[in-house]
Amino acid sequence: MAPAQGLKYIGTRPVRPDGLEKVTGRANFGADHAMPGMLHGKVVRSPHAHARIRSIDTAAAEAVPGVLAVITAQDFPDRTNFSFGRKGFNENLLASNKVLYHGHAVAAVAATSSEAAEAGVAAVVVDYECLDPVTDALQAMSPDAPILHEDLITQGLDEPPTKASNVSRKQVISKGDVDAGFAAADEIVERTFVTPMVHQGYIEPHACVGNFNEDGQATVWCSTQGHFGVRSMTAMAMGMDEGDIRVIASEIGGGFGGKTTIYLEPLALKLSQKSGRPVKMVMTREDVFRATGPASGTVNTVKIGCKRDGTIVAMYAKLIYEAGAYPGSPLGPGAMCIFAPYDVGNVLIEGYEVVVNRPRVAAYRAPGAPQSMYAGESVVDELADRIGMDPIDFRLHNAADEGTRAAYGPTFGPVGLKACLEAAKAHPNYARPLGDDEGRGVAAGFWFNGGNQSSAEVHITDTGMVKIVEGSPDIGGSRASMALMAAETLGVPYERMRIRVADTDSTGYCATTGGSRTTFATGLAVIRACEDVIRQLKSRAAATWEIEPDQVEWSDGEARPVAGVNVEAEPLSLAALARTAGRTGGPISGRASLTAQGAGPAFSVNLADVQLDRETGRATVTSFTAIQDAGTAIHPDYVEGQMQGGAVQGIGWALNEEYIYDDNGVLDNPGFLDYRVPVASDLPMIDTQIVEVPNPNHPYGVRGCGETPIVAPLAAVGNAVSHAVGVRMTELPLSPPKVLEAITNGS
């Protein structure tokens, strides 16, 4: 399965299939669907961060003119006998017992207008018994902290696991003997780093329309990264068979991991079931901030020891990840990724997940890795400083490569870390002399990439057009990359490809778009479905020529007899074979479904230069270089776009973004004015350099490229700021007050 040589379409940069519709505004997003008779649904949210629900009285709400349905958790299947995890998932959708964060949903109202629905929301009476909130992970771990879940007793903690705590998980990864390693070290650096809870900042709020029919079957339109996942989760919440729900994915205005779960869909369906009408629900921006899934805030301690020659001998981390109100943080991938760039014999990673009175976290691009690797790459940087070694050389000296066994388990095949480091070293941006108040940071990033289940169908029209059907919502160019791989496989121009993300009833199962799995796994299904088509094309040509199918080869978009077969035959193109398909056996369609194995891990190296304003403490990124092993770049524009987008989000996380809670556990900055993501004027052009070390487990060498870009920027920017200030800074965001404080007080 070595990547094909002499590629014709892969690696080109054609116009994206969805481009024109998005530019003209014709594309339909989550909130753009409407149905006759549709109601508007609104959510009643908790004004308290931590409280017991004594009762909910919906009578007044039901009496509001225009209100046709009010629901509470009582309308859903009884959760008494659910597993802890399943109960938590459902409680997060609609609380029955306790509210665990400010904005937690407790009821929902559907009415003939938004205004009536809001009046209904205001009329729902909830009797709360308020409890002390705890929104900070370290406080939540203290023995006298308020307990969120009285039934959360976690195995593997130091104390005997007999009583409830807020620590919901402990995880350990180890390799070699870390104590012996540190004993042999010449230099050791140990520091603790804090990263804030941040939001993905997708532009499009969550939105859906639910329609529940009298025959017990339902349809959901929504903005999601995985409509098959929405189907399963909604079915579970509703107590339905997933086969009775059809989910139609709209175009998506950003997700970045945050649209891999559900908030509104079961509420809309239940309101529809109760009212007999379709129900639309759209979040406000404030709802999105208060009650969807941000990224974990973390407190991570890292200790690394090395020899004087730069050889790292031991790496240790203690990771503490906030899960929000219910377990489910990306502690696991954070622990997997932190030391993956280094070929080191002695590694120990201890991880703790902690529940706090904040919204339940969700995935955010390479979930968990930016936080842990911010800590890891900061200490690596400091250690390189300490021994006086160039930070790239230091990393090259210890870099993981083909054959390295990562602490989290696998032994790498060909990987591109060294190539990225060498590219960084050679990059003109790394040679540019720094001016006054400038600092430069280097950091490596890593994501293992995903595989999972995918399906695809390919239908050939009479006119020889190629209709590709698959079930992976396109969050970052997967339609373009799949059309290119199909064009390459079939030998038919990209312009003849038409690709559609079909609903859950109309195409085979595809797991959620995430983990940088889609171009790899769904792409593999598309390639296999095209091969199924080619099999048929060869057999049609063989029948035409009265030879055997194995005497026909398919190359450059045409069937021709293999060398040595003695037959007079002009090559037959896909278009020619399609035109006569009705007479040669019927329509030509192919399909494939698979569980993709062999995802290719992807490393990156980022360079960041920052300029300090010593009066205000503002750090401005003046140059940013993203270098990444994407495996084969199917559509390089998109790969570069992913690298740029990840860099920008990482810069925001490093410099500005944070959830700010008051003492009552109320988020103070639930809007884009106070939660400030970087805008174009904050940023330099993000320079990109794609390194292509093909993944041997994919026909065209795809690795996946959407996650890795966000991993290194936090540390690259953090290291740059620390160098510019002259003080090692350890708490994100490196916002002006903190930087000014460091400049002023030197700590």
Add this chain to the structure above:
Amino acid sequence: MAPAQGLKYIGTRPVRPDGLEKVTGRANFGADHAMPGMLHGKVVRSPHAHARIRSIDTAAAEAVPGVLAVITAQDFPDRTNFSFGRKGFNENLLASNKVLYHGHAVAAVAATSSEAAEAGVAAVVVDYECLDPVTDALQAMSPDAPILHEDLITQGLDEPPTKASNVSRKQVISKGDVDAGFAAADEIVERTFVTPMVHQGYIEPHACVGNFNEDGQATVWCSTQGHFGVRSMTAMAMGMDEGDIRVIASEIGGGFGGKTTIYLEPLALKLSQKSGRPVKMVMTREDVFRATGPASGTVNTVKIGCKRDGTIVAMYAKLIYEAGAYPGSPLGPGAMCIFAPYDVGNVLIEGYEVVVNRPRVAAYRAPGAPQSMYAGESVVDELADRIGMDPIDFRLHNAADEGTRAAYGPTFGPVGLKACLEAAKAHPNYARPLGDDEGRGVAAGFWFNGGNQSSAEVHITDTGMVKIVEGSPDIGGSRASMALMAAETLGVPYERMRIRVADTDSTGYCATTGGSRTTFATGLAVIRACEDVIRQLKSRAAATWEIEPDQVEWSDGEARPVAGVNVEAEPLSLAALARTAGRTGGPISGRASLTAQGAGPAFSVNLADVQLDRETGRATVTSFTAIQDAGTAIHPDYVEGQMQGGAVQGIGWALNEEYIYDDNGVLDNPGFLDYRVPVASDLPMIDTQIVEVPNPNHPYGVRGCGETPIVAPLAAVGNAVSHAVGVRMTELPLSPPKVLEAITNGS
């Protein structure tokens, strides 16, 4: 491929998949789709039946407030070099040169409201040069008739084909020596019969929404019997590649053949292209009558000779079919079917198609056969009378059977005509004594049934539900029949089937639903797709048990090792295998695409009793018995429903329905008040008896059952009325004035 014995689901009568949605009103029909910013399109129609278009001035229309687009034929590809047939198809959509019937479309207007569109229609100025219309086939054949198409020169007419005429086609079918046959006959009957132009009378008028995007791709929502056909025809009219059009079929409120072609779709798309907005077009009932495709009026002469013992020795027919304004009548099938029930050595059928200033005809249930077989079965009836033989015995004596070579070509396999005749003979309705002024008629019917291209995909959910996806609009129960065949093939209950008619982008090609092909051909694709699923289920089970796939059998919904394989293995159900699919190789999906061969011809025998009101001339059907060989009846309720529906439509055609034109070629009765289809109070219960002679070319023996039911009622009712009156009547409809005239004057 003998039909399976011991069927479990096939032959049962479960609730239809689309039943509840239709009962509750949730089902969406053609006019139910709406889009934001949508315009309303209206058609400018000719007030003349025959005229040359000198010019069309759209300036005033374009100036009407709210009008955003006006189109004429000039907006479509130039037709100069089109073939005659293609030109006619396009001219029928929008005339550029001549209007050929009253109501012919000449322009279309899109505006922000229906009212504005109507004002725009009124403001379009068309300068016509009026020509004499000819709306009658015999007149149109006369040498001095006005000529519709100056470039219509038909091969094979008696005169040398050097000058234009209104005869657009001649067709001959022959077998043996018909002159010798008649020479050997003891009795000969020859008569000429007239049948009127009639409409299918579907309840739902044609409706669509067209949306043309800036990227040259378009979407059409419409009510149709074949959205893949709409795609091809619309692409042809627009000058687009069909791959650039996605067609979504709504639920359909009746079609009966009339929705196998297009009228509005290219107009809506062109208006959308010009205005940049989606455009909705909905016909009025009057539009439907004046300008869609009714069934051909015909003038058919039949001459049959037999021996005194009842042996038919020669059959001759001269068929004249009106095509309406452009060629395309069902003369061919009319000629194929007329004498198919009889095993006769000498047959000659001469057919003529004639263009007249009426709307272009379209398919109507067994297109062409009811008209020709009305003539044929009337003469057969009279001949039986003449030799004093029971009409069923007479037919039994001459009945086609397995091995009979039909005049139109094929040699029949097992067919059910004799079984139907015997069932008729034995039926209690045939034994009921007739009262005063009652008459009884017998007639046979025939339709060859269709095959053609179909595709299907089958996806298994994690929960073991079976999602069937196909592209055949369900006009009479095909979703139910396919779900039953899938249930039978997989051995999984019908209740676990979910079936969807997907759009043209999301499923493999399926030819138009018509010709009674769908349960046969698309059903075959569904069965083959289920077999593809079973192959995978067996291979997953084999991997689980560590044996070879060919050591696994699939029976009764479970995989089990074949007898003799020495392995400890509990049977694995589809649900069990589906649950673990992600771990055993990925999602389970199947597909099939094929050109179905071996459709099974279907015979019917109908018995009709009528009661005359001698004062008014009204003939009332008092008993009607429809007996038909359906092959295996997959869902018997639906088969009976088809038989009843066809009988009712045939009774309407026999007794009441007709297009009435004035001297100017204007239809006088374009509405259901004056064009009176039978309603429940006009009818007796239609008794049905399904005969099941399985089609050996289908795994479950399906023949197809939607066409045949309308073929025999015209002659059965006609024979009954002739017997009741005591005069052979030869012109449909047998409406009160005609019957009264026959009663009064004896002719």
